Structures are given as C-alpha cells and as structure tokens.
Amino acid sequence: MVWIPQISDLVDRLGAAELAGALRDPAAATVPVALDDPEAGRISGVGVLEAWLAVQDTWRAERKAEIEEVATTFAEGRAVGEWVVHMEGEDGGRAGLPVAAAVDLASALPVRIHHSRLPLGGRHVVRRPMVPPDPSAHASDVVGAYLTALGAGDTAAVVAAFAPDGSFRGPAADAYRHTGTKELTELFDAFFSAGGGIPLTLCTVTEDGTRSAFEYVVDRWGGIGLPPQPGLAVCARGGDGLIVSARVYDDVDAPVG
Structure with a gap:
C-alpha cells in the first residue's frame, strides 16, 4: 500500500485539473475518482478515498519515507510515473521499494498503482488484472x-x-x-x-x-x-x-x- 502524492501532478500535467484536485482533497471533489492499489484493491468514493489517503500519510511518516523520482513517460492522454520509495524497514535499516503508476484519462480506472508486496508483507500477493488485454497494443x-x-x-x-x-x-x-x-x-x-x-x-x-x-x-x-x-x-x-x-x-x- 504505497500512495505517491506526485501522482496528482501527473494528472495535472495531462490537463485533468479536477481529477488532480479530487486526488489531493477528496472531500472537495467535483468529479468521480477511482484508483487501484496492490493491497487495498479498487478505491472509490469520497469517504473511502479520504480515509485511505490519511492512512497513507501516516504510513509514510512512520516509515520516514522519501520518494525518489525515476522517470515519467507521457503519450496520448496517458502517463506512467516511476519512483523508488526509500523507507525504514522493520529492522531499522533503509530499503527502496520500486513503485509505478499508470494515469489513463480514457479509462474508467484512471489511476493504477503497481508494486510488489514482497518487501512490505514478506510474501507475494496475486492481484486481479485491472485493464483488459488490447490485441492492437504492441511495443516498437x-x-x-x-x-x-x-x-x-x-x-x-x-x-x-x-x-x-x-x-x-x-x-x-x-x-x-x-x-x-x-x-x-x-x-x-x-x-x-x-x-x-x-x-x-x-x-x-x-x-x-x-x-x-x-x-x-x-x-x-x-x-x-x-x-x-x-x-x-x-x-x-x-x-x-x-x-x-x-x-x-x-x-x-x-x-x-
């Protein structure tokens, strides 16, 4: 469960200011918002999102988390951001967790977060697919x-x-x-x-x-x-x-x- 506050900035850069505002302050949201997290799953609704973001704020503070930006890729109404979250582990040492997010304005699920659960909970967790395969998708x-x-x-x-x-x-x-x-x-x-x-x-x-x-x-x-x-x-x-x-x-x- 890792929320990257900079995801809202990616949404802003794609021109979706209302969605970015909803992610920063769900209580003041003027548009629906939905995201998917590796632990919590699908998150939507003002109250649920607000409570989840508050838990994330506490988690980052307790783990003394520092977020390092790796890269951002933009194309055609979509952005993919990459970060490493440097945090304090259970043994007091520092560890880096790679986290990525796809921001996709054309999708009913516009924010999709990807990271492994192994460093956080000690085990892998099977997660359901979030978007369907696209037969026309290909890498060049x-x-x-x-x-x-x-x-x-x-x-x-x-x-x-x-x-x-x-x-x-x-x-x-x-x-x-x-x-x-x-x-x-x-x-x-x-x-x-x-x-x-x-x-x-x-x-x-x-x-x-x-x-x-x-x-x-x-x-x-x-x-x-x-x-x-x-x-x-x-x-x-x-x-x-x-x-x-x-x-x-x-x-x-x-x-x-």
Whole structure:
C-alpha cells in the first residue's frame, strides 16, 4: 500500500485539473475518482478515498519515507510515473521499494498503482488484472523484439536487445539489478529454466521515443500456469537504440530460484 502524492501532478500535467484536485482533497471533489492499489484493491468514493489517503500519510511518516523520482513517460492522454520509495524497514535499516503508476484519462480506472508486496508483507500477493488485454497494443523496435524473445525463452535474443552495459531491475527491491551481458545472460537463463519463456499479454503501451512503458497480464512462466495477474514494465533506450534499462513492477511469484 504505497500512495505517491506526485501522482496528482501527473494528472495535472495531462490537463485533468479536477481529477488532480479530487486526488489531493477528496472531500472537495467535483468529479468521480477511482484508483487501484496492490493491497487495498479498487478505491472509490469520497469517504473511502479520504480515509485511505490519511492512512497513507501516516504510513509514510512512520516509515520516514522519501520518494525518489525515476522517470515519467507521457503519450496520448496517458502517463506512467516511476519512483523508488526509500523507507525504514522493520529492522531499522533503509530499503527502496520500486513503485509505478499508470494515469489513463480514457479509462474508467484512471489511476493504477503497481508494486510488489514482497518487501512490505514478506510474501507475494496475486492481484486481479485491472485493464483488459488490447490485441492492437504492441511495443516498437527493440522493445518489441525483447518482448518476443522473452515470450520465446530465447536468452541470446533477449540479451541482444540490451546495450552492453544495459540493466534489468526486478520488482522486489531497488537493489535487485543485473547489469551487463554476463549478468543478464545468467539472469535470463535462470528465468527460462522453468521450461520456456514468459509471454506477456499487453494491455496498454505508452511510448515517448525514449521509453516504452507497458501494462500487461501474465498467466504463464515457462511450462507453469499462473493465475492471471497484472504488471507494468518500462524499457529505456540508449543513443544506439538498444535497451539501457528495463524496470519491472509486478508481484509475480517466480517458479524459479
């Protein structure tokens, strides 16, 4: 359960001032508002939203949370924001939780928050998909090639989509990052050891020429079926057109070590 107050700023930048105001002060809302959170699920209605945001304020204060902006991707009435929430853990140490949000003005669910529950509750939690798959959604150029290779379980083709110093960061912690050809090869070999690739069914794609942000549903990992569940990932391209950074936000319990 992580609310990022800067999400309201993304809504403002998309030109939806009334919705942004409702997120900042639900009691003064003049338009309906709905969002989906990994723990609380669907949140709508003035009273429910106001109470939930108050709990979030308390949580951030208790955890001494500091929010670091990573990137924002805008395109065609949609924005995807990425942050790392640096917070105090149960042992008193600091930890970084990656969080992303899709702001989609054309959707009946205009704010969709994505992050893993593992660092917060010690376990993965299956979450129902929030938006339906879109057969017309596709990622362009090298990101499309990466997704095809990921679904096929082809380590060499996956790694070829990355720059030599490119990196992949998983959802559970900001420290979970693999960089360079050797580390990426070892990572994806391990990913594909469950009997094949990881096909992602795309729901939305938001591209700005540098980054491709895509929401997806995953229901299979190699030869193992999974309950359908949502996720979001962002791939950033470098000057040579290859992927310099891939960042994942989901709560899938990988069937590999």
